[in-house]
Amino acid sequence: GAVVSQHPSWVICKSGTSVKIECRSLDFQATTMFWYRQFPKQSLMLMATSNEGSKATYEQGVEKDKFLINHASLTLSTLTVTSAHPEDSSFYICSARDPPGGPTDTQYFGPGTRLTVL
Amino acid sequence: QQQVKQSPQSLIVQKGGISIINCAYENTAFDYFPWYQQFPGKGPALLIAIRPDVSEKKEGRFTISFNKSAKQFSLHIMDSQPGDSATYFCAASRGGADGLTFGKGTHLIIQP
Numbered sequence: 001g002a003v004v005s006q007h008p009s010w011v012i013c014k015s016g017t018s019v020k021i022e023c024r025s026l027d028f029q030a031t032t033m034f035w036y037r038q039f040p041k042q043s044l045m046l047m048a049t050s051n052e053g054s055k056a057t058y059e060q061g062v063e064k065d066k067f068l069i070n071h072a073s074l075t076l077s078t079l080t081v082t083s084a085h086p087e088d089s090s091f092y093i094c095s096a097r098d099p100p101g102g103p104t105d106t107q108y109f110g111p112g113t114r115l116t117v118l
Numbered sequence: 119q120q121q122v123k124q125s126p127q128s129l130i131v132q133k134g135g136i137s138i139i140n141c142a143y144e145n146t147a148f149d150y151f152p153w154y155q156q157f158p159g160k161g162p163a164l165l166i167a168i169r170p171d172v173s174e175k176k177e178g179r180f181t182i183s184f185n186k187s188a189k190q191f192s193l194h195i196m197d198s199q200p201g202d203s204a205t206y207f208c209a210a211s212r213g214g215a216d217g218l219t220f221g222k223g224t225h226l227i228i229q230p
Contacts, residue, residue, distance in 0.1 A: 006161075034217045043207060044162065046217035059217075093161050095218075106152070107218060109161040 002028050004096045006110035013084055014118055021079045021113045023094030029074035030096035034107065035067075038091040050077045084117040091115075121145050122210050124221025132229050137195040139224045141208035144189065148210040152218070153182065153193045156205045165193070165206075198228045 003026040013019050023033055031052045036044040048069050049057045056069035066088075068080040077096075081088055091114055095107040123142045131137045143151075149170055154162035168175045168182040168191065175182045181194040195202055205225050209218040 004161075032215065036217075043220045043222045044218075046219070049215075049217055097215075106164060106167065109154070109163070111161045112159070114159070 002096070002098070002106070002108040004094065004108045004110040006092075006094060006113050008113060009111060010114040010116075012116045012118065015085055016083055018080055018082045019084055019115060021081075021092055021094075021115075023077045023079070023096070023110055025075045025096040025108075028096070028098070030077075031074060032097045033071060033077040034095045034097070035069060035077075035079050036093045036095065038093060038112075040091075044093060081115065084115070086117045089115055089117045121148075121219045122208060122221045124208050124224060126224060127222065128225040128227070130227045130229060131198045133198065133200060135198050135228075137198045137202065137226055137228070138192060139206055139208070139226070140190065140192045141210075141221050142188075142190045143210050145210070145212065145219075146189070147212045148219075149213060150211045151182070151184065151191050152209050153180070154207045154209060154220075156207065156223075162207060195226075198226075200228045200230050202226065203228050 005024045007022045033050040035047045038044045047062045050069045050071040052071045058064045071077040091112050093112040095109045098106050121144050152167035153165045155165050156162040166177045166180045168184050170186050179196045184191045205223045207223045208221040211218045
């Protein structure tokens, strides 16, 4: 089955620093990847859509200058949280979509990255 | 505006029973409705998904019922087991290119 990995699985950083999270599709090419954020005991909220070779599309209310997304290859998307603050502490989860023309439009989720900003 | 409403928020079912979780959506442009299972500290895992052209889909112990006119869909877990204890999310999207809009989740506990 389709496998999506994330690295790191958890990270602790100081306020004001930047953190990069990687999302990789291990056994398929993903032209589209998505980034979600999940606060404790809450649902997943879509942050942005990442398309290979083009600029990411951000959801309303998500600061594009704070959450930098790069999708430079068909198997890798990165999310960089710039100048992180304690309120950015959350569980960040990526997903990768079946390639266009595939049997389904399934989104396969990564295991998530727990970010704690001190 | 919450586009996907999920209920109940929490559910306790006896082992061997049927667990039923309901969702309602507002956006008629949605055409893909998956259910995900999530364990604490893990990413969500796809259980089953349905499109509006069918009213029911079954995979093992999991069944989705879909009512297009009522804009509702539900997940039935038959013969519920303690290992099914998790948080379940319904979701919806508009075609494959869009991200998913999730319900708020249902915390399911299966009592042995």
